[in-house]
Amino acid sequence: MIEIDVEKRLGDFHLTARFAAPAAGVTALFGRSGAGKTTLVNLLAGLERPDRGRIAVAGEVLFSAEDGVDVPTERRRLGYVFQEGRLFPHYSVRGNLIYGRRRGARGTAVSVDAVVALLGLEALLDRRPGDLSGGEKQRVAIGRALLAEPRILLMDEPLASLDTPRKAEIMPFIERLRDELRIPIIYVSHAMEEIVRLADTLVLLSQGCVAAAGPIEELTSRLDLRPLTGRYDAGAVVRATVAGHDVTYGLSELAFPGGRLRVSHVALPLGTPVRARIRARDVALATTRPVGISFRNVFAARVSEIAPERAPIVDVRLDIGSPGQSVTLWARVTARAVQELGLTPGREVFALVKTVALGRSSYGRYDPAPGEDDDAL
Amino acid sequence: MPALSPLEIEALRLSLRVGLVSVAASLPFGLAVAWLLARRQFPGKILLDGIVHLPLVLPPVVVGYGLLVLFGRRGAIGGWLYDALGVTFAFNWKGAALASAVMAFPLMVRAMRLSLELVDRRLEAAARTLGAGRLRVFLTITVPLMAPGILTGAILGFARSISEFGATITFVSNIPGETRTLPLALYALTQVPGGDAAAWRLAVLSVLLAMAALVASELLARRLDRRIRGVA
Numbered sequence: 001m002i003e004i005d006v007e008k009r010l011g012d013f014h015l016t017a018r019f020a021a022p023a024a025g026v027t028a029l030f031g032r033s034g035a036g037k038t039t040l041v042n043l044l045a046g047l048e049r050p051d052r053g054r055i056a057v058a059g060e061v062l063f064s065a066e067d068g069v070d071v072p073t074e075r076r077r078l079g080y081v082f083q084e085g086r087l088f089p090h091y092s093v094r095g096n097l098i099y100g101r102r103r104g105a106r107g108t109a110v111s112v113d114a115v116v117a118l119l120g121l122e123a124l125l126d127r128r129p130g131d132l133s134g135g136e137k138q139r140v141a142i143g144r145a146l147l148a149e150p151r152i153l154l155m156d157e158p159l160a161s162l163d164t165p166r167k168a169e170i171m172p173f174i175e176r177l178r179d180e181l182r183i184p185i186i187y188v189s190h191a192m193e194e195i196v197r198l199a200d201t202l203v204l205l206s207q208g209c210v211a212a213a214g215p216i217e218e219l220t221s222r223l224d225l226r227p228l229t230g231r232y233d234a235g236a237v238v239r240a241t242v243a244g245h246d247v248t249y250g251l252s253e254l255a256f257p258g259g260r261l262r263v264s265h266v267a268l269p270l271g272t273p274v275r276a277r278i279r280a281r282d283v284a285l286a287t288t289r290p291v292g293i294s295f296r297n298v299f300a301a302r303v304s305e306i307a308p309e310r311a312p313i314v315d316v317r318l319d320i321g322s323p324g325q326s327v328t329l330w331a332r333v334t335a336r337a338v339q340e341l342g343l344t345p346g347r348e349v350f351a352l353v354k355t356v357a358l359g360r361s362s363y364g365r366y367d368p369a370p371g372e373d374d375d376a377l
Numbered sequence: 378m379p380a381l382s383p384l385e386i387e388a389l390r391l392s393l394r395v396g397l398v399s400v401a402a403s404l405p406f407g408l409a410v411a412w413l414l415a416r417r418q419f420p421g422k423i424l425l426d427g428i429v430h431l432p433l434v435l436p437p438v439v440v441g442y443g444l445l446v447l448f449g450r451r452g453a454i455g456g457w458l459y460d461a462l463g464v465t466f467a468f469n470w471k472g473a474a475l476a477s478a479v480m481a482f483p484l485m486v487r488a489m490r491l492s493l494e495l496v497d498r499r500l501e502a503a504a505r506t507l508g509a510g511r512l513r514v515f516l517t518i519t520v521p522l523m524a525p526g527i528l529t530g531a532i533l534g535f536a537r538s539i540s541e542f543g544a545t546i547t548f549v550s551n552i553p554g555e556t557r558t559l560p561l562a563l564y565a566l567t568q569v570p571g572g573d574a575a576a577w578r579l580a581v582l583s584v585l586l587a588m589a590a591l592v593a594s595e596l597l598a599r600r601l602d603r604r605i606r607g608v609a
Contacts, residue, residue, distance in 0.1 A: 045506055046505075047502050047505070047506070072505075072510075073502070073505040073506055074505045074506075074507075074508050074509055074510050075508075077508070078506065079506065079507075080503070080506035082499070082503060084499075086499055086500055086502075086503040088500060088503075088504070088518060089500075089522075089604075089605050089606055090521045090522065090604055090605050099504070099507050099509070099517075100504075100506075100507025100508050100509070102508065130606055144507065145506070145507070148506075148507045148508050
């Protein structure tokens with residue numbers, strides 16, 4: 001468990017954060033810039049000092065104003081991947097990698113070779129940070145943090161300074177840390193698509209406060225959090241498994257409690273658990289089962305709530321699947337459509353989801369049992 | 378220029394020795410003071426800053442006289458040093474090195490302080506997250522990144538040391554083979570009739586020495602700069 005209960009004042013900015021997150025899987029700190037994400041991570045790493053409060057990781061108190069405990073950064077064993085990489089310019093890539101290597105540590109020693117192979121750094125070892133690309137720098141920074149054998153890896157917007165192709169290049173490496181090394185990660189981001197791909201737990205920060213913390217599926221479907229999770233990309237996150245591949249058409253099928261979701265090809269083996277994000281604006285509604293239509297995903301659904309978004313738009317909450325096993329979907333339609341179709345809570349409808357709307361950035365794999373305290377929140 | 382005379386060689390060797398020893402001995406203190414001034418806030422910081430810079434603005438003869446009072450055989454510090462350790466700075470080359478070091482100190486501290494202020498503290502924070510304690514961070518990150526400033530400070534200090542005159546002659550006098558460095562030898566030659574030609578030779582020698590130090594510093598600084606910018 002990572003337990004945080006701190007206060008910190010920085011000029012006009014006041015951070016009050018209190019939450020607990022499992023020390024397993026990926027916990028995302030999400031919020032707009034200025035919400036206090038980086039400050040919170042710096043407090044955790046010991047790079048800044050809380051005004052009051054307590055921080056504990058896996059039972060070890062790292063900071064406690066009451067008991068006068070303040071473990072220095074270098075002894076917290078929390079790896080930190082900074083947004084700007086922060087490679088040491090006067091060391092080679094190899095020198096950077098082994099800078100924090102723990103010597104004499106017994107047992108689970110991470111070898112340089114393993115990290116180099118994991119992150120594809122073989123060709124870079126003798127180069128100097130000055131002539132690496134942004135993506136390469138970030139991979140080296142991740143490797144450097146891993147070789148210090150941290151208990152938890154803190155990643156502060158590691159992709160934010162990269163362009164889209166570079167982001168796509170790094171993302172699979174971060175997924176490998178989660179899936180192969182199984183190192184707990186605190187991942188700071190303001191990009192929901194990264195978080196959906198990576199995170200199990202979401203901590204929403206707003207103006208220096210924790211607005212909510214919990215499993216990502218739960219928080220993304222909560223209406224009251226919409227202003228924070230984002231209106232444009234609002235939608236539902238569902239858990240599914242890869243159930244089939246259609247090689248001819250380059251499609252895949254994901255099984256979820258609501259049925260089968262046809263999506264663009266997913267390069268994952270059958271049976272892999274994935275988390276898919278279905279944006280409200282990619283879901284359409286029909287009152288009768290449509291025929292002769294290009295939508296490949298049609299699900300019987302029941303309207304459970306009609307939530308006014310900004311006029312003239314409303315978001316319709318839908319339950320699909322059998323009762324007791326149902327999942328939530330959201331559909332974004334106009335108020336006029338709601339009226340003309342006579343949509344009211346309880347009404348049976350059909351939800352239509354465009355296959356092409358579900359691209360690579362719409363899903364990420366997840367660990368169905370990410371550790372002992374999955375339900376600790 | 379024909380071969381150097383034994384007297385010239387003596388003055389040159391003494392100058393180099395005084396310059397190197399004064400730089401080597403004051404470098405750690407300079408680094409410590411630069412660090413205090415660049416990184417720490419404490420009461421009396423302005424005062425320390427002022428004292429360090431005093432030799433730059435005082436007449437050198439005042440510094441020399443001050444050293445004589447403090448470090449002379451019967452001086453407040455000098456007397457104690459002699460009684461306790463048997464060390465004295467009075468009228469020997471060590472005194473010349475001390476006078477040079479004091480006069481060169483402000484230049485050295487200035488160069489090092491400026492480069493220390495330019496060191497990216499975020500890199501130091503990164504090193505700490507990798508398990509490095511404060512001393513290791515200082516030695517492996519801070520010092521290498523401020524190396525150009527340390528080098529510049531050392532070269533400036535050396536150049537200032539070998540050209541020191543006023544404080545030296547006041548503190549340790551002008552003793553051949555002991556405290557008669559190049560500038561003092563030059564001065565002695567200008568005081569005797571017919572010394573012009575010999576004085577010229579020493580003047581040229583001084584210029585060459587200073588130029589060599591500056592060129593060496595520039596070349597080294599370029600190499601170090603490429604290194605800390607992270608290109609091979």
